[in-house]
Amino acid sequence: MSKHIIELVDLVKDYDGTEALKGINLYIRQNEFITFLGPSGCGKTTTLRLIGGFEKPTSGKIIFEGVDITDMPPYKRKVNTVFQKYALFPHMNVFENIAFGLRIKKTDKKVISEKVSRMLKLVNLEGFEKRSVDSLSGGQQQRVAIARALVNEPEVLLLDEPLGALDLKLRKEMQLELKRMQQQLGITFIYVTHDQEEALTMSDTIVVMQNGTIQQIGTPEDIYNEPKNAFVADFIGESNIIDGVMLRDYRVRFAGHEFDCVDKGFGINEDVDVVIRPEDIRLVPRDESPLQGTVKSVIFKGVHYEMQVDDHNGYGWIVHSTSMEPENTDVGLQISPQDIQIMKKVSAI
Amino acid sequence: MKKGWISYPYILWMIIFTIVPLLLVMYYGFTKTENGTMVLTPDNFIRVMEPTYLKVLWRSVLLALVSTVVCFIIGYPVAMILAGRDISRKSTLVLLFVIPMWMNFLLRTYAWMTLLDRKGLINTLLGALGLPQLNLLYTDFAVILGMVYNFLPFMVLPIYSVLRKIDRSLIEAAEDLGSDTVTVFRKVIFPLSLPGVVSGITMVFMPAVTTFIISKLLGGSQYMLIGNLIEDQFMRVYDWNFGSAVSIIMMLLILLSMGVMARYDKEGTGGGLF
Numbered sequence: 001m002s003k004h005i006i007e008l009v010d011l012v013k014d015y016d017g018t019e020a021l022k023g024i025n026l027y028i029r030q031n032e033f034i035t036f037l038g039p040s041g042c043g044k045t046t047t048l049r050l051i052g053g054f055e056k057p058t059s060g061k062i063i064f065e066g067v068d069i070t071d072m073p074p075y076k077r078k079v080n081t082v083f084q085k086y087a088l089f090p091h092m093n094v095f096e097n098i099a100f101g102l103r104i105k106k107t108d109k110k111v112i113s114e115k116v117s118r119m120l121k122l123v124n125l126e127g128f129e130k131r132s133v134d135s136l137s138g139g140q141q142q143r144v145a146i147a148r149a150l151v152n153e154p155e156v157l158l159l160d161e162p163l164g165a166l167d168l169k170l171r172k173e174m175q176l177e178l179k180r181m182q183q184q185l186g187i188t189f190i191y192v193t194h195d196q197e198e199a200l201t202m203s204d205t206i207v208v209m210q211n212g213t214i215q216q217i218g219t220p221e222d223i224y225n226e227p228k229n230a231f232v233a234d235f236i237g238e239s240n241i242i243d244g245v246m247l248r249d250y251r252v253r254f255a256g257h258e259f260d261c262v263d264k265g266f267g268i269n270e271d272v273d274v275v276i277r278p279e280d281i282r283l284v285p286r287d288e289s290p291l292q293g294t295v296k297s298v299i300f301k302g303v304h305y306e307m308q309v310d311d312h313n314g315y316g317w318i319v320h321s322t323s324m325e326p327e328n329t330d331v332g333l334q335i336s337p338q339d340i341q342i343m344k345k346v347s348a349i
Numbered sequence: 350m351k352k353g354w355i356s357y358p359y360i361l362w363m364i365i366f367t368i369v370p371l372l373l374v375m376y377y378g379f380t381k382t383e384n385g386t387m388v389l390t391p392d393n394f395i396r397v398m399e400p401t402y403l404k405v406l407w408r409s410v411l412l413a414l415v416s417t418v419v420c421f422i423i424g425y426p427v428a429m430i431l432a433g434r435d436i437s438r439k440s441t442l443v444l445l446f447v448i449p450m451w452m453n454f455l456l457r458t459y460a461w462m463t464l465l466d467r468k469g470l471i472n473t474l475l476g477a478l479g480l481p482q483l484n485l486l487y488t489d490f491a492v493i494l495g496m497v498y499n500f501l502p503f504m505v506l507p508i509y510s511v512l513r514k515i516d517r518s519l520i521e522a523a524e525d526l527g528s529d530t531v532t533v534f535r536k537v538i539f540p541l542s543l544p545g546v547v548s549g550i551t552m553v554f555m556p557a558v559t560t561f562i563i564s565k566l567l568g569g570s571q572y573m574l575i576g577n578l579i580e581d582q583f584m585r586v587y588d589w590n591f592g593s594a595v596s597i598i599m600m601l602l603i604l605l606s607m608g609v610m611a612r613y614d615k616e617g618t619g620g621g622l623f
Contacts, residue, residue, distance in 0.1 A: 087518035101526035
């Protein structure tokens with residue numbers, strides 16, 4: 001187990017009376033790739049800005065390698081940031097942008113040019129030294145921004161939705177490239193995104209946030225397979241979420257039928273959320289399942305078809321399958337007990 | 350170019366009100382009347398080179414430079430305060446800065462006369478406190494004060510608008526990379542505000558070097574700047590030829606100073622020609 005490089009203790013941030021963060025407690029391990037994931041306004045960027053020092057928390061503490069840095073100005077912190085819109089200095093060329101931090105530290109000129117060329121190589125921009133930043137494409141500017149931050153050899157790199165402005169293909173390439181750099185350099189990456197796929201691809205740990213609170217912390221597999229509540233389940237991938245009643249251990253009732261399940265420990269007749277992933281539902285001939293419905297729409301998604309199947313209660317089930325049933329077909333919906341996930345109702349959502 | 354005819358009225362306008370007057374000034378500058386006939390001559394320009402007139406020229410440039418520097422020293426911090434994001438009533442402040450400009454220019458300058466006069470407000474106050482009277486009006490100080498007061502908004506506004514447009518994340522990026530407040534200013538804010546500084550300097554220096562009202566009212570009727578010299582030639586001495594020559598020299602002077610400024614204004618946002 002590697003040591004905790006950053007600890008956030010009861011972090012609260014108020015903006016003119018609205019609470020952006022409602023008491024965040026979190027530790028970040030050295031060398032991990034941790035992602036803050038959530039919809040806009042969930043507090044993920046605020047948390048990042050607090051770590052970077054651009055905002056002061058209303059209350060709570062930020063501990064960096066055992067030292068309280070809550071009131072330390074950004075220029076003294078051993079973290080560097082890749083900003084959402086890159087924030088490259090327009091009055092400097094690529095070389096000067098990357099050398100900025102080193103020049104402030106009064107680094108020897110020879111060392112600067114060595115380090116900058118090494119960085120340019122790392123981000124695949126050799127020969128771009130003299131170019132003006134305006135002449136670069138979005139992806140290139142992005143990589144200059146990463147190089148500018150990494151050249152200072154920070155212990156922690158903060159990335160605020162750095163790939164948001166790129167097109168899909170470039171974004172996928174950069175995701176892999178970032179992951180490669182992180183492994184190669186052995187630096188802690190704290191990454192902010194609202195893109196759940198990006199989070200799943202790159203992270204060692206995902207922190208799902210909503211309304212200024214942490215909903216779940218876990219590995220990508222944990223978060224996807226064992227979402228703690230309906231919000232997480234809905235945000236990470238698509239889900240069918242319906243109201244259910246836990247009859248007793250291993251037995252749940254929803255959509256007008258009773259099902260076996262693998263969950264226990266709920267109260268008798270407790271109201272619960274039932275979450276079922278679209279790919280875990282199999283369409284079978286009508287008579288083979290108690291849960292039946294009619295195919296209302298079919299959309300081709302590339303690898304699979306996405307179908308909406310309305311049951312007799314009017315609930316529209318989203319089903320993913322590689323084979324397609326035509327519209328208006330009556331079908332049965334079959335779900336295995338281990339694919340039925342039972343979650344406690346969250347009253348606050 | 351398509352639809353070139355749209356520009357014809359403007360071209361006509363410029364011919365009538367710019368090109369023709371310029372040619373007339375040139376004509377008067379390079380001629381003089383001898384025995385009732387016009388002769389081509391460089392005499393007017395040679396006369397400008399006389400020490401008396403060179404002194405006037407030098408003094409005009411110097412006073413304009415001093416006013417510009419003072420405007421910059423006062424104006425830049427003001428622009429920074431206005432552009433700062435922690436001010437809640439920013440638009441009110443900007444308005445307060447602009448409102449004096451709505452008042453008549455002459456009125457504003459006359460107001461200073463009554464303030465600075467030997468029997469004016471300042472000296473009355475000094476007298477009431479038992480302090481010695483000051484000779485304020487009709488001095489270089491009064492003229493510079495008048496210029497700074499009248500032209501300060503022209504320095505503040507361009508710098509303010511450039512500063513306001515600087516992306517906040519650039520400042521954060523500089524902080525993030527290890528700059529303290531002073532370094533952020535030195536390496537990011539000031540270099541990025543240069544276009545505003547250049548147009549501010551141009552917009553203050555040009556009217557300052559050509560003014561004749563301020564120098565006449567606050568410097569006294571004997572006070573000579575290049576603007577007063579030209580005015581005198583046309584309105585009192587009726588030597589249009591010499592007046593035109595001085596005007597041409599002044600235009601060259603402005604052209605030169607704008608050329609110098611243009612070197613620092615790569616963005617081309619200033620009022621420059623180059």
